[in-house]
Amino acid sequence: MAAAVREVRAANPLAPSITNTVTQNFVANAQLAVGGSAAMVYLPDEGECVAALGGAVYINLGTLLPVYEETVPRTARACAEAAKPWVLDPVGVGIGSLRTELIRAVKAWPAAIVRGNASEIIAVAELWGLDAAADNGRGPRGVDATDSVEAARAAAVAIARFSGGAVAVSGPTDLVTDGAVVVRAEGGSPLMCSVTGSGCSLGGVAAVYACVADPLTAALAATAAYNRAGAQAAERCSGPGSFQVAFLDALAALTPEEVADAPLAFEEA
């Protein structure tokens, strides 16, 4: 994790995004704060182009446009063909039919990291037919979780075993797994739920680290960085608005050691 943080600062890797219009700015700024480079695109040929240019791609389904019916599968396929890791954030899975279709479609080119809140991870495992234990989810309420992180454990492990990558479930305690180990990470702040895009930008930062590290290390580094920076920002702010500013400052100031020393609890999956 420390090496990933250090290498990103040294190499300034590009992790392009296809991501929602609500939080694009926060995603890009968080990617820059950790030392990465950002580029947001919408069109199918641009997705293929940036898949070739970038070290890893972030795809977030938060606010779909008709063109995404082409952009998302073509970009995921381009990543798979170029052996580039990509990060899936299945925001709002369950809203409308296109989201469902796209998540079904990209099962063919599995993401190196699937990042979402607990309800989204449970819903993806169900959609991909991966895990019978997962269908006790209550389903996302719009873009927010209604399930606990622990309720998504089996779904997260099933997705990681299927993809061969990592799954990061965010919440009060984060859970990250590669299908062999399950890691829990504490920290952050409840204020992160009052700033839209805390999760989206976590996915964007995971993509930056995936440019230089394996999926599990990248997901853990991003999660640990968020927990550290979130806790520090909460001490320095006076509410959600100043929290977001303090959070970006804290993210930019994190040392590799602070990220690597974040408390993590490992167990066998």
Ligand SMILES: Nc1ncnc2c1ncn2[C@@H]1O[C@H](COP(=O)(O)OP(=O)(O)OP(=O)(O)O)[C@@H](O)[C@H]1O
């Ligand atoms: N109660 C909490 N205490 C501490 N940290 C939290 C809490 N809730 C969420 N977080 C942190 O906030 C970040 C985003 O997680 P969250 O589950 O809110 O994502 P999300 O629902 O996908 O967000 P969004 O869709 O708005 O981007 C993670 O780093 C997570 O650890």
Ligand SMILES: Cc1ncsc1CCO
């Ligand atoms: C609020 C919201 N709506 C669609 S995407 C998004 C950002 C948080 O996921």
Ligand SMILES: [Mg+2]
């Ligand atoms: Mg989200």
